[in-house]
Amino acid sequence: MILFEQVSKVYPGGQQALKKVDFHLKQGEMAFLTGHSGAGKSTLLKLITVIERASTGRVAINGFDVAKLTPKQIPYLRRNIGMIFQDHNLLMEKTVFDNVALPLIIEGYSIGEIRKRVAGALDMVGLFGKERHQPVMLSGGEQQRVGIARAIVNKPALLLADEPTGNLDPKLSMDIMQLFEVLNDSGTSVLIATHDLGLVARMKYRTLTLKQGQLFELRRTIAQEESVS
Numbered sequence: 001m002i003l004f005e006q007v008s009k010v011y012p013g014g015q016q017a018l019k020k021v022d023f024h025l026k027q028g029e030m031a032f033l034t035g036h037s038g039a040g041k042s043t044l045l046k047l048i049t050v051i052e053r054a055s056t057g058r059v060a061i062n063g064f065d066v067a068k069l070t071p072k073q074i075p076y077l078r079r080n081i082g083m084i085f086q087d088h089n090l091l092m093e094k095t096v097f098d099n100v101a102l103p104l105i106i107e108g109y110s111i112g113e114i115r116k117r118v119a120g121a122l123d124m125v126g127l128f129g130k131e132r133h134q135p136v137m138l139s140g141g142e143q144q145r146v147g148i149a150r151a152i153v154n155k156p157a158l159l160l161a162d163e164p165t166g167n168l169d170p171k172l173s174m175d176i177m178q179l180f181e182v183l184n185d186s187g188t189s190v191l192i193a194t195h196d197l198g199l200v201a202r203m204k205y206r207t208l209t210l211k212q213g214q215l216f217e218l219r220r221t222i223a224q225e226e227s228v229s
């Protein structure tokens with residue numbers, strides 16, 4: 001599903017965000033991505049969605065080398081990826097329905113299909129019946145779930161979440177993690193970037209850890225971190 005081979009990223013100002021990162025997230029796998037602030041988590045997610053490009057190395061998504069994608073092909077790749085942001089990125093002046101429907105409108109679905117899929121996605125996140133609300137009328141956790149409904153409404157093969165529980169209390173954070181588990185059980189690959197090590201410890205998933213742009217797997221973190229520090 002996601003393959004990184006010796007991937008490095010240096011931003012135009014000279015800041016090295018990733019250093020020779022190697023990992024493979026298999027289809028149907030769920031994993032965490034952790035690391036200190038500035039470790040490179042968001043950069044890694046941006047390379048997957050081709051918001052940024054690798055300076056060196058190879059990124060392949062679903063077997064496609066993203067370096068070979070033309071600008072016109074990038075939206076097709078992104079259709080298979082649902083993206084969840086910490087600050088939800090909701091359109092505050094639109095209704096919940098309009099926010100969740102957005103990816104389907106862009107893809108040109110019929111209004112009947114849009115209604116059906118939006119209702120299904122809102123049901124899944126426990127917000128059925130709130131279609132006509134505006135995000136300001138919802139709690140932080142509910143707004144986050146609108147963002148999740150929007151990310152899953154077109155049934156993407158891969159779900160990426162950047163600090164999805166950053167603003168939420170422990171109970172809501174756990175609810176959202178359980179929702180990710182349900183999606184993963186139905187075959188969606190899930191990669192979750194988070195600072196919340198307590199949450200990571202409670203869930204028994206593979207954990208990729210970035211430290212100053214270098215990637216370590218949890219089971220070998222201590223030995224490897226000692227070797228670089």
Ligand SMILES: Nc1ncnc2c1ncn2[C@@H]1O[C@H](COP(=O)(O)OP(=O)(O)OP(=O)(O)O)[C@@H](O)[C@H]1O
Pocket residue numbers: 011012013015016017035036037038039040041042043044
């Ligand atoms: N557009 C950019 N231009 C220049 N440097 C950048 C850019 N985006 C990120 N960086 C730098 O790259 C490094 C990694 O940033 P990144 O946002 O990937 O980290 P992060 O692990 O997601 O951090 P946080 O947890 O604070 O969001 C940081 O040193 C950051 O300052």
